């Protein structure tokens with residue numbers, strides 16, 4: 001447990017001092033500040049549009065963060081041989097990996113909280129230009145941002161799993177990007193191939209798609225943006241299922257990553 | 268989960284290596300036998316020099332001892348615990364070869380990182396960090412990020428981070444590399460001090476002079492095999508065949524003369540008889556360098 | 569061993585969660601599946617040269633979404649699709665990539681009949697005609713919509729004229745003539761639908777057109793039967809069953825949308841299905 005905290009704090013220090021990260025956050029802030037300007041494009045739905053822009057900006061920022069931090073933090077330690085000095089300490093490798101993961105998760109969480117506040121302000125400014133029929137549903141908005149950050153925390157666990165498997169950064173970075181794209185599509189694809197409109201498809205294809213559907217993460221579950229934008233009531237059962245799914249899927253990924261890292265050699 | 272590591276009572280050595288072998292599988296699937304059947308026992312309070320030319324397998328041994336890589340065969344224990352268990356490193360100070368540390372941290376922050384990993388409290392860490400930085404002449408760089416450190420400074424910080432928790436066992440991989448003569452002297456003094464405190468030090472090097480001065484025992488490894496293990500004093504003095512006499516004559520001139528064991532008594536008597544002062548009698552053995560080169564050349568033959 | 573058990577437990581937990589989650593997502597409100605599409609001008613700004621693919625994916629998304637709606641209709645279950653978002657998305661797609669025929673074809677197929685948005689669709693088709701100036705199907709659709717749904721015969725004539733010019737095919741002038749001759753008649757709808765059924769590639773869309781045609785044919789059969797009845801017996805029938813009893817029609821046609829046909833007080837053919845009402849009984853007069 002001790003090793004976990006030590007690695008977590010050291011990794012957080014590293015993230016806080018990372019210039020690339022500062023630039024990225026600056027860019028996200030700029031997008032959010034500009035959101036009210038963008039939203040003037042829409043005459044009918046200024047608040048809806050600014051909410052969309054804000055949620056997209058947050059989502060994009062978290063995606064880059066998850067892939068970058070998740071993919072690079074362990075990979076860089078191995079590449080620059082920091083592992084020789086860190087793993088020579090009495091720190092179990094699993095604590096090391098979980099500490100790294102926790103650091104990434106903390107950054108993702110705090111970024112989404114910070115950007116969430118900024119975007120609330122931004123949406124309010126936009127809405128003041130053209131007062132909307134219905135004011136923003138704060139609960140739904142926060143739920144959408146929370147679900148979004150859970151999604152990217154899960155993605156960063158994938159990036160960590162890949163970097164505990166591979167010596168090159170191709171797998172962590174492009175692998176997790178691929179998972180991101182595939183995970184966003186599985187629900188729609190599986191609904192399509194199991195629907196009656198796809199009766200002409202071969203059985204083996206349908207089985208493959210279903211197999212992938214249960215193997216890959218299902219990011220559709222984490223998309224609450226529509227509920228946030230239009231204030232549609234959230235289903236409590238759905239939220240609980242999504243949260244449980246996040247916990248179990250992430251734990252499985254981390255378990256697997258710990259297993260792989262424990263077997264790695266660092267010559 | 269094996270818990271037998273706890274029952275290894277009364278192990279005969281602090282570092283215990285038996286039949287240790289390592290075969291690397293390189294990129295092109297070629298096999299490299301880096302270490303072959305190494306047996307070694309290092310006792311408490313001993314300073315052991317692990318001497319070998321480049322590529323002999325020193326770092327391979329040390330990486331197995333510190334859990335970075337897994338042996339292909341054999342076993343290794345630190346303080347009675349098998350090295351694959353991270354807990355065996357709780358009383359170890361380890362300096363990797365050409366070390367690199369999280370360079371976004373300052374020297375003090377890194378020492379705190381290491382100290383906390385060993386479960387030290389923050390107040391003790393603060394006090395010890397000051398001490399070890401002083402010991403390695405790094406106080407001036409305490410608050411600087413390590414990104415700007417020279418190679419020698421990094422090496423000294425590497426030594427400082429092995430000392431902060433005051434462990435019983437030290438493993439250094441090439442501790443003198445990258446250091447200037449002042450730094451080398453500092454490290455030699457440091458190891459001597461550790462010996463005086465009764466610590467166990469196992470370090471690798473390819474420089475015989477380092478061993479000669481500070482080690483109790485030396486092991487010579489060449490091409491992955493341990494070729495010899497000896498007491499340094501035995502090597503330097505033990506195989507003495509000749510003596511070098513320094514005799515000061517009446518006119519003030521000093522004459523040096525090499526004599527064999529048989530002739531020694533005669534010569535000493537003669538020197539006295541000539542009213543000269545016998546200033547020094549130095550036993551002349553093979554020195555450590557000859558000893559080392561002999562072994563290496565033998566292997567290469 | 570302990571680790572393996574923990575792993576098995578987690579996998580079990582995963583299986584126990586992923587199935588209800590999948591079901592839950594499948595049952596999401598349809599509008600959540602479709603999502604919200606920002607204004608096309610904004611999208612164009614940020615699309616960064618990827619407008620074509622973005623437009624195509626938006627159109628596909630709507631087509632796919634509408635496919636699930638049609639599924640419900642075919643199961644004779646009435647669901648109201650999220651028209652506003654669907655149309656917004658399709659409109660945005662047409663602005664991003666005005667050349668994509670899928671977009672117009674889909675708008676024509678989806679928004680006119682059951683949803684009664686002929687006016688919006690014609691606006692979209694006008695936009696498309698500026699770009700796809702070689703394509704006769706856009707003015708053809710627009711002409712049909714004007715005549716059949718909007719009863720605007722002047723515009724219809726102009727569109728059909730344009731279709732004839734663009735294609736060099738006199739069929740369109742003939743069709744135009746026929747449309748006017750059958751103005752307000754369900755035979756016009758059947759003729760158009762037959763044309764569309766012949767062209768449709770997507771089986772679902774084909775099925776949709778067939779359902780619409782069957783509704784029109786059923787109503788036609790019943791209306792002819794009622795007229796025959798009145799002629800033969802000198803009074804209006806009170807029940808549709810009378811047509812069968814008197815041997816005017818072999819049996820009562822089924823309503824493809826799951827309703828029951830009946831005669832109202834004024835002797836008009838009606839059905840209990842909301843959609844059939846909309847399709848066959850009171851064609852939309854525009855907004």
Ligand SMILES: Nc1ncnc2c1ncn2[C@@H]1O[C@H](COP(=O)(O)OP(=O)(O)O)[C@@H](O)[C@H]1O
Pocket residue numbers: 267291292293299300301319320321322323324325326327328
């Ligand atoms: N990762 C590796 N893959 C393949 N061969 C290696 C690897 N690391 C070391 N070797 C080889 O193993 C031998 C011993 O290396 P090493 O233990 O680093 O020697 P040294 O005594 O100089 O520290 C050398 O021949 C080296 O080339």
Ligand SMILES: [Mg+2]
Pocket residue numbers: 322325326327364
């Ligand atoms: Mg070495």
